[in-house]
Amino acid sequence: MHLIKIAILILPLISGCNNGLFSLGSKDEKxxxxxxxxxxxxxxxxxxxxxxxxxxxxKVGPFPLENYQQVAEFALPALSAIERGSMPxxxxxxxxxxxxxxxxxxxxxxxxxxQWVDGGKKENGGDGTYxxxxxxxxxxxxxxxxxxxxxxxxxxxxxxxxxxxxxxxxYEDAKYVxxxxxxxxxxxxxxxxxxxxxxxxxxxxxxxKDLQNDGAGTGYPCSATxxxxxxxxxxxxxxLPGLTGFDFFFDSGILVEPKSTVILQVHYHKALLPDxxxxxxxxxxxxxxxxxxxxxxxVKRPGTLVTxxxxxxxxxxxxxxxxxxxxxxxxxxxxxxxxxxxxxQQFPLQGEIFDIMSINAxxxxxxxxxxxxxxxxxxxxxxLVDAPNFDPDWQLNYIFEEPARVYPGDKIFLExxxxxxxxxxxxxxxxxxxxxxxxxxxxxxxxxxxxxxFVGEATTQ
Ligand code: HEC
Numbered sequence: 001m002h003l004i005k006i007a008i009l010i011l012p013l014i015s016g017c018n019n020g021l022f023s024l025g026s027k028d029e030k031x032x033x034x035x036x037x038x039x040x041x042x043x044x045x046x047x048x049x050x051x052x053x054x055x056x057x058x059k060v061g062p063f064p065l066e067n068y069q070q071v072a073e074f075a076l077p078a079l080s081a082i083e084r085g086s087m088p089x090x091x092x093x094x095x096x097x098x099x100x101x102x103x104x105x106x107x108x109x110x111x112x113x114x115q116w117v118d119g120g121k122k123e124n125g126g127d128g129t130y131x132x133x134x135x136x137x138x139x140x141x142x143x144x145x146x147x148x149x150x151x152x153x154x155x156x157x158x159x160x161x162x163x164x165x166x167x168x169x170x171y172e173d174a175k176y177v178x179x180x181x182x183x184x185x186x187x188x189x190x191x192x193x194x195x196x197x198x199x200x201x202x203x204x205x206x207x208x209k210d211l212q213n214d215g216a217g218t219g220y221p222c223s224a225t226x227x228x229x230x231x232x233x234x235x236x237x238x239x240l241p242g243l244t245g246f247d248f249f250f251d252s253g254i255l256v257e258p259k260s261t262v263i264l265q266v267h268y269h270k271a272l273l274p275d276x277x278x279x280x281x282x283x284x285x286x287x288x289x290x291x292x293x294x295x296x297x298x299v300k301r302p303g304t305l306v307t308x309x310x311x312x313x314x315x316x317x318x319x320x321x322x323x324x325x326x327x328x329x330x331x332x333x334x335x336x337x338x339x340x341x342x343x344x345q346q347f348p349l350q351g352e353i354f355d356i357m358s359i360n361a362x363x364x365x366x367x368x369x370x371x372x373x374x375x376x377x378x379x380x381x382x383x384l385v386d387a388p389n390f391d392p393d394w395q396l397n398y399i400f401e402e403p404a405r406v407y408p409g410d411k412i413f414l415e416x417x418x419x420x421x422x423x424x425x426x427x428x429x430x431x432x433x434x435x436x437x438x439x440x441x442x443x444x445x446x447x448x449x450x451x452x453x454f455v456g457e458a459t460t461q
Contacts, residue, residue, distance in 0.1 A: 037116045038126030039068045045130050046113065047071055050088050050103045051078075072121045079117050082110055089242060089394035096386035098401035100249065101138035138399055140181045140245035144295040145170070147262055150217040152286035155189055155268035160443050164222035164229070166210040167262040169197075171295075176253030176302075179294035180237035181245020184266065186287035191269035191444055193289050194238040196228045197254075198261035205230060206261045224442040225314060228263040231344040235305045235452075237291070240362065242394035245292060249399055250357050251300040252456045255348075264289060269444040301456040303357065304348050308372070308412050309450035310334075311342040313440045321366065321418045321447055323435040330449060331415035333375055336406055353458040355403035359385045360452040364444060365392050365426055369417040372451045377409030384412075385451070405458060416449035 037043070047055075047065050055061035065071050065078070081087035082105055090104035105113070112130070116122070149165035184190035198206050209229060213220040222228050236254050248254075266289050310332035313319035321328045336354070340347040361370045372384040385398055406412075418438070425433045438447050 035115055035119070036122075036125070036127045037112055037119060038122040038124050039071060039116070040124040041126030041128060042112050042130040043071060043116050044068075045132050046105065046109050049132050049135060050105055050109075053103070054088075068123050072123075075117050075121050079113055082113055085389045086391065089391060090396065091387035091390050091394065092396075092398045093386045093388065096383035097398075097404075100136045100399040100401055101246075103135055106133070138246045138249075140179045140292060140294060141247050142179070142294045143181075143292045145293045147264075147291040147293065148288055149219065149264065152185070152288040153218060153266075154286050155186075160191075160267065160269050162221065162223055162265060162267040162442060163219045164209075165217075165219040165264045165266070165289075166206045167264060167291075169256060169258070169260040169262055171256070172258050174258060175256050176296045176299045177236055177248075177256055177293055178253035178296045178299060179245065179247035181292040182237060182239035182264075182289065183245075183292065184239060184287055184289045186268075186285050189268040189285070189287060190239070190289070191267040192224065192238065192240050193267070194224065194265045195236050195291055196233040196263040196265065197236050197256060198228070198230060198233045198263055200257055200259035200261075202230050202232065203259060203261045206263060222265055224265065224267060225440075227344060228265060232346060233263060234346050234348065235307065237305070238452075239289070240360070240395035241392065243360070243396060246358075246397055246399065247294060248303065248357070248454060250355070250403060250456060252303040252357060252454070253296055253299040254303055254305070262291070264291060267442065301355070301459050302349060303454055303456035304346075306336060306340055306347065306453045306455050307343060307345060307450050308336060308339050308414055308453055309343065309448075310414070311339070313449065314343060317439045319440045319447065319449065321420050321438040323420060323437050324422065326419050326421035326424070327417060328420060329415060329417045331413065333411045333413040335410070336412045336453075336455070349455065349457050351457050352408045354406045355456045355458050356384065356400065356406060356453050357403045357456055358397050358399040358454040360395065360397040361385055361387060361390065362395055362448055362450050362452060363390065363392060363416055363418070364447045366418040366420050366424055366438065366447055367392055367416055367449070368419045368424075369415075370449065370451075371413075371415045373413045374404060374406060375411045375413050377407070381413070403456070406455075412451075412453075414449065414451055418447060 051065045055065040057064050063074055088103050092099055147167050153163060155161045182193050184193055209220045227233060319330050337347050359372060367390055369388045370390050371386045374382040382404055384404055420435050420438055422435055425435055
């Protein structure tokens with residue numbers, strides 16, 4: 001269930017619609033005949049393009065939308081979800097930037113759906129055939145390697161259990177990771193998963209850590225904020241609620257040296273079970289998270305993941321979100337390349353000019369909006385992502401249509417907004433929890449605010 005849903009008001013009059021089709025919403029609304037829209041000529045194409053990847057038999061959506069009967073039956077909840085902006089789950093606004101694979105509905109399509117419902121949900125006989133914008137498939141296009149822990153892991157009964165599993169990288173020569181899909185097998189318990197790459201020189205360090213805790217193959221306790229034990233480990237991918245695998249695009253990839261170690265970190269959280277019930281330990285299902293990887297021998301543009309956040313939020317706990325407040329905002333700006341070192345991570349790329357190719361904005365259950373941009377040396381701003389209706393259940397990766405170039409004098413701006421009022425709290429055992437003072441932390445009742453950016457060396461300057 002969504003914790004936060006903010007209504008989006010649809011503009012009754014859509015600009016640029018001068019063909020007479022979109023004449024609803026004016027004062028004499030009742031006198032204007034409804035345009036002739038049917039399932040066959042308009043709605044089927046919209047639903048096939050924007051909904052059935054999930055709303056089909058056997059897919060994640062709770063009901064199918066594969067034929068006229070099904071769409072007509074769910075037409076009212078579908079319209080409501082479309083107008084509220086909760087479905088399709090895509091919170092990055094188009095007027096900030098264009099993204100690959102953007103399956104959100106245009107304003108025009110939202111109006112078409114409303115007019116179809118208001119006009120009696122006709123099956124056929126509409127005017128013309130609707131031509132939608134083509135959507136690029138961003139899902140992982142190839143699986144060359146699947147990695148997982150050697151055996152399933154039984155999460156500990158405490159509310160939060162973050163575990164690091166140690167996995168050998170199998171290749172004997174240098175390779176590039178060019179796409180990834182991380183798939184937890186126990187979605188009811190998983191809160192996040194991160195894939196790190198340990199340097200070849202530290203392989204024994206990770207093996208020893210694994211052995212020191214309950215024997216090889218069952219991993220060791222670790223933490224999202226503190227990483228996996230060595231600051232030289234780099235982050236190469238992961239899973240968050242709603243996120244599915246994708247290619248990195250732009251002929252870019254992350255270099256993996258032979259004899260590297262893959263450290264898979266999975267955070268299990270009990271309070272996220274349906275109804276927030278804490279399961280007794282014997283009922284906790286085991287998890288075996290799989291990492292599916294696309295591999296290439298060469299790329300044009302070596303890349304890396306950069307966690308962009310304010311180190312003072314993380315280290316000094318300066319991200320206060322007081323109990324009861326319905327709108328708390330924190331923001332920050334700094335040079336991109338400075339941040340990894342300040343938060344104990346690496347920035348392994350060469351050069352001074354970089355391209356940001358995608359962003360995954362991360363917060364926990366109270367986060368309701370986030371925004372990132374580049375602030376140029378001359379004060380001008382380039383929007384990277386603007387999600388005024390951020391949905392913590394759908395933490396998607398937004399791949400830019402065109403990379404955003406970062407020059408030496410530029411700074412990155414990051415802003416997050418939270419709702420910590422009584423009505424925004426999650427349910428535990430059927431009861432809404434009371435708001436508490438919140439700050440940065442790994443736990444599901446603590447918060448975070450960062451943008452995970454995929455950054456590459458600029459190919460031409
Ligand atoms: C990426 C997968 C995905 C896509 C694309 C998607 N849905 Fe959903 N939808 C889900 C899942 C999962 C749920 C149940 C959990 C939830 O509510 O988030 C859901 C729930 C819903 C609900 C009930 C909850 C609510 O928010 O009202 C409606 C209605 C709905 N979808 C309609 C649609 C329509 C209409 C489209 C296309 C215009 C669409 N969905 C596209 C995955 C998807």
